[in-house]
Every structure is written in C-alpha cells, then in structure tokens.
Amino acid sequence: MALLADETRKVINNSFQRELSNNFAPMSLTSDQLQAIVNAIDDYIDASSTAFFSQSIPVLTDKQKVRILQLVINERYKVL
C-alpha cells in the first residue's frame, strides 16, 4: 500500500484541527507541526503494513484485519 497523497494528509490534519476547535481543546503545536505528525504516522503505517498483513491470520481479508485493528486500538486507547 502506498503512502497517502499529500492532499489527503492535509485533509486529515484539517479534520483533526477542526475537532480540536470544536472542543476548544488546548493545543500547543502549530498547524505545520501537526502536519508533520500526520505524515510520520502515515509513514509508520506504510512501513509496517507489509509485516501486519503478512501475519498468519487465516481467512480474513486485509480490510477485515484493519477493522479488527481499529477495534483493538479503540479498546486500548478509547479514542474512536
């Protein structure tokens, strides 16, 4: 899987900043710094995706594996 396009990464950053604004949540990082974090996370996911999808999970499609990953992350961090 390729990296997300720069425009898509910007959309993610904007969406996150919109959530911050709607919640009046304090944020000490600038817009550019948040963009760098979004980029780094996408870079990490891209670099890790081969290992993740090659795990010996029988039968499941890649989308099903990602859905399970979402549920596990939600349970661990309660952010979704």
Next chain:
Amino acid sequence: MASGQTLCVFTPLHNQPPASNYALLGSRNNQPTLEFDPSTAWDAVFAGVLPRNYSGGGITITLVWAAASATSGNVRWKSAFERIQDGVDNIGSDSFATAVTGSSDATNGTNGVVKYSTIAHTDGAQLDSLAVGEAFRLKITRDPTVGSNIAGNAQLIRAELKET
C-alpha cells in the same frame, strides 16, 4: 473628529458572507464568533457607511480574536475596503481594493484569551478612496500562510474602525 476616535464597530452577527470560503458563524460561551479556518483563506464581509464626522485620515482596524484551541503560534489578518460610490459602483460584483496585511501576532498562551490585532490603512488607495458619508464594505481574511500558523480556528469577535 480627532484621530483615534471610533468610526464603526462590527460584530460576528454583522457578517455578510461571500459565496465561498466564508468564515463560519460559531459561538463560545454563548458569544457569537466568526470561525476562520487554519488552512484556507476564509473571509468575513462587513458593510457600513463612513460616518459624517470622519475627517479624511487613515483608518486603523482593530480585530479582537481568540484561538479556539491553540496555545502557541501566530495569526495574521488581511483587510480590504470596497468603496460603493454614488453613480459608479455596481453591487452586482466585487471591487475591493488590494488587501492590507497586518503583522504576525502570537496567540495567547491560553486558548480563548483574546488578542487585539491592528491593521493600518492609509487614506487613498488603501481605503479604495472611500469618502465621508459613502457606503463601503470591509473584507477581513485570515492569512493561512503566516509562519508558525496556529492549529485550529481563529475566532473573531469584534472589528473596530478608528481614524488613525
């Protein structure tokens, strides 16, 4: 009128939003706000009449704003006047003068604490040659290209025009 005297005051409820990229009406603690996006240059437009006691000098705009969430970084604003001259200007199209860019102002360390930013327009072209008693529009834009742009929205709550 002596310089430094207030000519007009606009609040978020005076906004006449353009067709696209307009600042959104919001609220914080039941106070109306105009929400300006961090990534796209959004506009607010206010309409008025230049008061009869204006004496022909420059006009300084004071913008009262707060960061919705940011506790560091900068905001920069632009402002542009549009003269609506008797027998000349057609309200069917825009004719704003070139915008004047303010300084890069650091937000307060606590989100929601207001900052006063000023933009000085000299008399003449920067006012679109606006004259006393004439109708005008004022366009306010957040400049997303500022260095260390704050994350999240800038919330505008007042705009004051005073004679410089």
